Amino acid sequence: MRAAIRRFTAYRKNQLTQWSLLGSVFILLALLISWSTSLYKEQLTNEAYKEASVQLSSRANELKLGVERRLLLSQSLVAFVQMELRSNGYVDHKRFEQFSGHFVPLLPDVRNLSLYPKGVAWYVYPQTGNEHVIGSDLFKDKRPEVRENALRAKELRTVTLVGPVDLLQGGSGLVTRQSVYTEDKFWGFVSVVIDMPEMLDGISKGFRNDLFDVALRVNGQVLLGDPKLFKQNELSEVVSVPDGKWELAGTLKQEKHQMIATKLWLIRLFALLCMALVLYQVYVQLTNRTKLAEKVSQRTRELQEANEEIEASNEELLAIEDELRAQNRILENKERELRYLAYHDPLTGLYNRSFFNLNLKESIAQAERSGTQIALLYLDLDQFKLVNDTFGHIRGDELLREAAERLTGRREGQSEAFPERGPAYFRIGGDEFTVVLPSVPDREEAEGLAAAVIERFRSPFFIQGAEYFLTTSIGIALYPDHGGDAPALTQHADLAMYRAKEEGKNHYKWFDGTVAPESARLMEMRNGLRRAMERGEFEVYYQPQIETATGKLSGLEALLRWKHPRLGQISPQQFIPLAEETGLIVEIGEWVLHTACAQNKAWQDAGCPKLRIAVNLSARQFAAPDLVGTVRSVLEQTGLDARFLELEITENMAMKNENLSTLEQLKDMGILLSIDDFGTQHSSLSYLKRLPVSRIKIDRSFVSGIGVDERDEAIIHAMLVIARRLHLSVVAEGVETEPQFGFLEENNCDEIQGYLFFKPQSAEHIGKVLRDSLPGESRGTGLTMS
Incomplete structure (x- = not known):
């Protein structure tokens, strides 16, 4: 009995010991779990706030970078205005629109770029949607903060940032404004308007997938998010901007807290x-x-794997930070590339005209301070226009690149940002180059460089397997002997270059201190040609074309006239070659095309007869890769039906295989194509039969031989026979006498054009001719109108 009691007692004691041990283990484990989960909660929360802080810092950097890019755009606009003022004395609207058109499409939150000469908005891009801005005066603005900002920006001469403000064109936005001074005189302001709703939309999209709720406060005004976040002070970042600061405040999203719980x-x-x-x-x-030891070991391994997963998450955060740094480096490289393009010619890699003007002025100022001389070499490639017009602009561009390499004496263009010592090489337009030699001790150094350049051009150019020979003519002018400022020195070097061309080309010539009347006139025309369109000196005249059989008006040809303010009327034979040489012919040709189409549409809308308008295309204009798009755009803008447009091209242009596709596209649009001055160049009847042209024009050189030279009459007769067989219409130009008309009428020439019927006249006079024309108009009536 006692033994059973002892066994029972021992059993009970053993049981109590076991349960006590289990209870103790239970209490210890419960405390351990409570303590460890509290630590883990704190760790998860801290990591979430750390990750959110990194993201908020990244967003703040992105926001700062976005603001700095727009401030940099404002500074770039200041640099553009200052270069324009140094070069021209004023800012050209078209170049301002071209400059602005490169940047505005890339920044969707930029409403406009604007210039405020003397505080008044006269330059705005784009104008659409910003009409209310034009003509507004910052110093008289109804909004006091705008007036105060204008006065402050004028005084500081640095970029300022104001806003958000209510915009004249509607909505709210931020405005960067910076004053522009030229020669220490206040010129006005440049301004970049940032659409606030668009910018806030972009910011909110960026925060949408982040771990935190965010609020943005600009100069004390909360523009995004809950204002209470700034009182909680959990996450915060400050972005410093001109005239204030932008604050970001954040807190973990409720979803993140729920995930942790x-x-x-x-x-x-x-x-x-x-x-x-x-x-x-x-x-x-x-x-x-x-068995217990095994279970403990297994659980230990599982805890180690969990720790490894946590460490992997930290590595992902570090990778994100590295990616952000890489993106910042890419943006910095793009900014350096923009600065490079501002002063370099993209074709040759040499410095461009803008930097030439700046560099020459600075070199002259340095020479004046140090009492040294500067030599300016002005180069023009001989025979380049012939090669470019004959073989196309693609080979012409390759020739220009090779010429730049020979000019500099190396196999690549200038890659440094600015020249330090020695000669600086520039391409200032077309096939014209300049070299600035600072601190030259005597003339021999400039002559040595000129002779070396000429020698480099003696060997042939090999382009696409073909051999070309080009030479160069060089004019040299010396500061201060030949000019006390940059314009005079450039003009005299240019004159000397033309003297070198007149004396046989392929050599250099010093400016001799005299200006021949012919050279002075040529120089004045070349300089005036660049501003003629801006000053409204060009005018399109129109010469009617007559049906030979009926005497009715059948069409008009648009002819360009230039009335120079001092030289008077200048013949197209004088200024058209200059326009082709300088490359301005493309811009001028587009203007003539647009003006002629718009005038023809206006006549038609006024009830005048619907006639074709013929416009000449230059070789450079025809070789432009976007010619078809340009013509289509002009027709859409003016509303003229393509059937009433005729484009005249030369035989050389039509005979090139690469131009056949362009001709076919123009014809498919419904445009009539004709060959101008037929028979005066390298003709090929095999080309004529497959070209998509509808008519040919007999040159006045053949027409003038009617009744004088039987060979001219035979050539005209052959042209008419060939044209009839090929189903082409023929118009003869330069008809001035009755015998000439009689011969052409007898040989069934379709149309005629010349002083016998009408001289080229202004749009006003031709409009009267069109209104007075009747279906039964005779040749005699035409004679009374000439």
């Missing part, structure tokens, strides 16, 4: 299961310690 409940549940398992193992350990 869910994760902790899962961990607690997991821990409870583990605790139950451990208790079971403790119980089992009384009989099997080995």
